[in-house]
Amino acid sequence: MVHLTAEEKSLVSGLWGKVKVDEVGGEALGRLLVVYPWTQRFFDSFGDLSSPNAIMSNPKVKAHGKKVLNSFSDGLKNLDNLKGTFAKLSELHCDQLHVDPENFKLLGNVLVCVLARHFGKEFTPQVQGAFQKVVTGVANALAHKYH
Amino acid sequence: MVLSAADRAAVRALWRKLGSNVGIYATEALERTFTAFPTTKTYFAHFDLSPGSAQVKAHGNKVADALTTAVAHMDDLPGALSALSDLHAHQLRVDPINFKFLGHCLLVTLARHYPGDFGPAMHASLDKFLSHVISALASSYG
Numbered sequence: 533m534v535h536l537t538a539e540e541k542s543l544v545s546g547l548w549g550k551v552k553v554d555e556v557g558g559e560a561l562g563r564l565l566v567v568y569p570w571t572q573r574f575f576d577s578f579g580d581l582s583s584p585n586a587i588m589s590n591p592k593v594k595a596h597g598k599k600v601l602n603s604f605s606d607g608l609k610n611l612d613n614l615k616g617t618f619a620k621l622s623e624l625h626c627d628q629l630h631v632d633p634e635n636f637k638l639l640g641n642v643l644v645c646v647l648a649r650h651f652g653k654e655f656t657p658q659v660q661g662a663f664q665k666v667v668t669g670v671a672n673a674l675a676h677k678y679h
Numbered sequence: 680m681v682l683s684a685a686d687r688a689a690v691r692a693l694w695r696k697l698g699s700n701v702g703i704y705a706t707e708a709l710e711r712t713f714t715a716f717p718t719t720k721t722y723f724a725h726f727d728l729s730p731g732s733a734q735v736k737a738h739g740n741k742v743a744d745a746l747t748t749a750v751a752h753m754d755d756l757p758g759a760l761s762a763l764s765d766l767h768a769h770q771l772r773v774d775p776i777n778f779k780f781l782g783h784c785l786l787v788t789l790a791r792h793y794p795g796d797f798g799p800a801m802h803a804s805l806d807k808f809l810s811h812v813i814s815a816l817a818s819s820y821g
Contacts, residue, residue: 562799563799563802566799566800566802566803567799567802567803567806584798584799584800584803587799588799641783644783644787645786645787645790645797645802646790648787648788648790648791649790649791649794649797650794651791652791652792652794653791655787655791657707657710657711657713657714657715658714660711660714660715660784660787661711661714661715664715664716
């Protein structure tokens with residue numbers, strides 16, 4: 533369970549309200565594939581991932597990034613029950629997709645970098661701290677059903 | 680993950696751009712590390728960690744100098760950082776996981792201050808560079 537103070541919850545929802553979920557999702561997933569190229573192993577069917585430009589402009593990457601971030605958004609509405617919220621997705625990632633949960637931590641940190649880039653001054657250490665708790669909580673929830 | 684010529688060129692170019700502000704950004708990275716990863720504060724129980732602390736600023740400058748040294752010696756990071764590695768391993772006895780937390784917060788700081796420069800390829804080069812620095816710092820351990 534993730535423990536955010538009332539202030540942290542307010543900082544998170546305040547910032548998230550301004551996030552363009554569609555764009556940020558694509559950017560975060562794209563950067564994951566560029567910065568940690570082994571993560572491309574899960575996306576063989578996505579077509580051209582041959583260069584940073586190819587990855588960032590790949591329509592399947594953008595679409596999947598959007599999907600991932602919408603899911604993340606759901607998590608933000610259920611901070612008191614992340615494990616429940618992500619139970620089915622956790623099973624999926626373990627049993628069918630066979631994704632090493634380490635990747636969830638990588639994506640979480642990439643998302644934090646993307647938010648810092650978009651929000652600049654607004655992304656204070658306190659805001660970052662609150663988001664680090666959230667991405668850790670989501671990563672743990674997604675890993676929870678692994679066996 | 681070898682540091683390619685392109686990675687090195689990208690890191691050097693960004694470092695030139697940071698100029699004399701490296702200390703400011705390293706200090707901010709430290710502040711972010713203490714806020715986002717509170718366990719890291721255990722190594723600084725003797726510090727004033729309140730915002731604007733002179734001790735944190737001084738430490739930020741030390742970290743900045745070390746990173747600048749690293750940028751100038753990307754061909755031999757273990758050699759260039761061996762004294763610092765010994766210090767962290769044998770005297771300070773810092774668990775190496777913490778280097779990753781600071782590395783991440785440095786990326787966040789640079790993304791926040793240089794959004795236009797922090798494209799995906801630069802992000803990748805910086806991350807690789809910091810991984811190599813962390814490896815070199817951890818080389819004296821055990």
